[in-house]
Amino acid sequence: MLRLTEIKLSLQHAQEKIKTAILKKLGIVEDDFIRYQIFKRGVDARKPHAILFVYTLDVEVKNEAKLLAKFKKDIHVKPAPDTGYKFVTFAPSPQPSPTRGEGVKSMSRPVIVGFGPAGIFAALILAQSGFKPIVLERGKAVKERTKDTWGFWRNSKLNPESNVQFGEGGAGTFSDGKLYSQIKDPKHYGRKVLEEFVKAGAPEEILYDSHPHIGTFRLVSMVEKMRETILSLGGEIRFEARVDDIEIGYKNEHGQVQGVVLANGERIATNHLVLAVGHSARDTFEMIHKRGIYIEAKPFSIGFRVEHPQSLIDRARYGSNSGNPLLGAADYRLVHHAKNGRSVYSFCMCPGGTVVAAASEPGRVVTNGMSQYSRNERNANAGIVVGITPEQDYPGDPLAGVELQRELEAKAYALGGNNYAAPGQLIGDFLEGKPSTEFGEVAPSYTPSVHLTDLSSALPEYAITAIRGALPEFAKQIKGFDLPDAILTGVETRTSSPVRITRNDDDLQSINTKGLYPTGEGAGYAGGILSAAVDGIKVAEAVALSIVVG
Numbered sequence: 001m002l003r004l005t006e007i008k009l010s011l012q013h014a015q016e017k018i019k020t021a022i023l024k025k026l027g028i029v030e031d032d033f034i035r036y037q038i039f040k041r042g043v044d045a046r047k048p049h050a051i052l053f054v055y056t057l058d059v060e061v062k063n064e065a066k067l068l069a070k071f072k073k074d075i076h077v078k079p080a081p082d083t084g085y086k087f088v089t090f091a092p093s094p095q096p097s098p099t100r101g102e103g104v105k106s107m108s109r110p111v112i113v114g115f116g117p118a119g120i121f122a123a124l125i126l127a128q129s130g131f132k133p134i135v136l137e138r139g140k141a142v143k144e145r146t147k148d149t150w151g152f153w154r155n156s157k158l159n160p161e162s163n164v165q166f167g168e169g170g171a172g173t174f175s176d177g178k179l180y181s182q183i184k185d186p187k188h189y190g191r192k193v194l195e196e197f198v199k200a201g202a203p204e205e206i207l208y209d210s211h212p213h214i215g216t217f218r219l220v221s222m223v224e225k226m227r228e229t230i231l232s233l234g235g236e237i238r239f240e241a242r243v244d245d246i247e248i249g250y251k252n253e254h255g256q257v258q259g260v261v262l263a264n265g266e267r268i269a270t271n272h273l274v275l276a277v278g279h280s281a282r283d284t285f286e287m288i289h290k291r292g293i294y295i296e297a298k299p300f301s302i303g304f305r306v307e308h309p310q311s312l313i314d315r316a317r318y319g320s321n322s323g324n325p326l327l328g329a330a331d332y333r334l335v336h337h338a339k340n341g342r343s344v345y346s347f348c349m350c351p352g353g354t355v356v357a358a359a360s361e362p363g364r365v366v367t368n369g370m371s372q373y374s375r376n377e378r379n380a381n382a383g384i385v386v387g388i389t390p391e392q393d394y395p396g397d398p399l400a401g402v403e404l405q406r407e408l409e410a411k412a413y414a415l416g417g418n419n420y421a422a423p424g425q426l427i428g429d430f431l432e433g434k435p436s437t438e439f440g441e442v443a444p445s446y447t448p449s450v451h452l453t454d455l456s457s458a459l460p461e462y463a464i465t466a467i468r469g470a471l472p473e474f475a476k477q478i479k480g481f482d483l484p485d486a487i488l489t490g491v492e493t494r495t496s497s498p499v500r501i502t503r504n505d506d507d508l509q510s511i512n513t514k515g516l517y518p519t520g521e522g523a524g525y526a527g528g529i530l531s532a533a534v535d536g537i538k539v540a541e542a543v544a545l546s547i548v549v550g
């Protein structure tokens with residue numbers, strides 16, 4: 001199989017043009033061609049009036065060796081690498097029994113705390129390699145969770161254990177389902193994740209689109225399918241099973257996990273505990289800190305969510321091609337280095353989506369964004385956030401970042417009127433430093449509602465100054481970005497985890513607690529659905545190797 005890169009075709013090209021381009025590139029006739037498959041498809045929109053699709057193609061031909069020799073100096077014609085995921089080990093038979101393993105050195109079944117992308121993929125890989133994991137998830141199964149989450153958005157009734165952050169599927173279940181990641185993927189973990197998503201019902205194109213997304217409704221049914229797969233392989237998944245304590249035995253100051261205690265007092269023994277709790281498990285962070293498990297504060301970002309008409313973003317990005325269904329709703333990625341030394345950037349951009357209430361604690365307001373697969377809502381939204389660090393902004397205690405988040409979220413709740421309305425302001429007023437009193441051409445999508453106010457007290461001054469400086473700069477890249485009627489809502493605080501549960505690079509176990517495998521976004525080792533899922537796979541491999549090899 002050959003891999004051809006940088007094959008460029010016009011936006012409206014007919015399907016058969018791909019084959020024609022292959023024959024032309026390789027200088028072969030139809031008889032020498034067997035078949036092709038799209039490996040990646042990107043969009044080159046640098047010239048909005050002449051947008052191109054850019055393909056990476058895997059091509060089967062007769063006389064492959066001869067063609068490779070002919071193109072040996074061409075970096076765009078190479079042998080296609082193997083992209084299949086390979087399991088590192090399997091449970092020896094007989095399989096581990098429900099409580100005690102047989103034929104393996106370490107005895108207990110692995111336990112996974114949290115069933116978001118990291119926990120799902122840790123469980124899936126362990127189940128597929130025969131280890132029968134037990135999953136403990138504090139929230140509800142996804143269908144019931146959906147009712148609670150929508151209930152909060154409609155009626156302002158927050159269930160602190162079942163919401164956007166907590167429950168089957170994890171934080172990204174009600175999201176845009178963007179699956180982009182900058183991660184390097186030499187072991188094809190990312191490919192494995194995408195293939196499993198497709199098996200569970202995701203559209204096939206996520207395998208090759210350079211900016212794949214799934215959308216909320218499909219994610220819900222995919223999560224259920226993956227749950228069924230894990231159960232069919234002997235895994236066990238328990239909902240409304242919050243882990244409130246971790247039992248650790250000590251030998252010469254070195255801790256070893258012995259088990260966990262659930263909120264109902266039940267104890268489950270294990271020597272292999274995967275902690276995949278996400279970035280909002282603040283009570284769990286407090287508990288593990290109290291237990292002496294090493295954690296440290298890490299950087300994250302704070303800011304607002306911005307909403308523009310999607311048509312404005314489409315026009316700025318795609319010019320006369322705006323609205324072309326082949327391109328879909330346009331996205332953007334923006335960065336600005338502010339004069340006060342801060343970096344401002346767009347975060348989790350959701351084309352054609354809605355701003356959602358993402359709080360998990362009573363009396364606090366947090367924004368985030370989601371969309372459906374079609375991305376056809378009226379507004380585009382994105383976080384506009386400022387990077388902050390423990391050294392500069394919340395020094396001292398490892399949990400100081402959590403406290404800062406809480407403080408800002410409580411302030412947003414008060415600014416919104418103490419009823420889960422998000423405080424909001426029009427960009428024009430924000431730039432002029434005066435409170436907003438009336439919506440203009442952009443209707444906000446956040447529910448239960450947006451309360452217009454002055455956002456200048458919602459964030460520390462350095463963040464407000466940096467965002468004020470960034471908006472006109474962003475308008476130089478996306479024409480109209482500083483539209484006076486565009487709406488800012490606050491606050492965006494859950495951009496990533498404020499803590500890291502530090503682990504060793506080699507065995508992926510906590511640096512001071514053996515048998516504890518921190519993973520995913522909450523542990524500080526991922527940022528987004530794909531990278532959290534990939535991290536879950538890595539940790540599953542480490543657990544499997546530890547059980548088999550010791």
Ligand SMILES: Cc1cc2nc3c(=O)[nH]c(=O)nc-3n(C[C@H](O)[C@H](O)[C@H](O)COP(=O)(O)OP(=O)(O)OC[C@H]3O[C@@H](n4cnc5c(N)ncnc54)[C@H](O)[C@@H]3O)c2cc1C
Pocket residue numbers: 113114115116117118119136137138139164165166167168169170171172173174175176177178179180241242243244276277278279280281284348356358368369370519520521522526527528529530532533
């Ligand atoms: C509204 C929204 C939109 C998003 N959009 C995108 C997007 O489009 N693309 C993208 O890549 N990322 C997106 N993200 C981020 C993405 O969801 C996260 O990066 C990802 O879910 C992290 O995965 P995780 O498995 O590490 O943690 P999580 O998904 O947070 O899962 C952690 C799980 O652990 C459970 N848990 C916590 N504490 C305990 C405990 N003590 N006991 C038992 N269970 C516990 C929680 O209930 C939760 O289900 C979005 C997030 C939100 C909130």
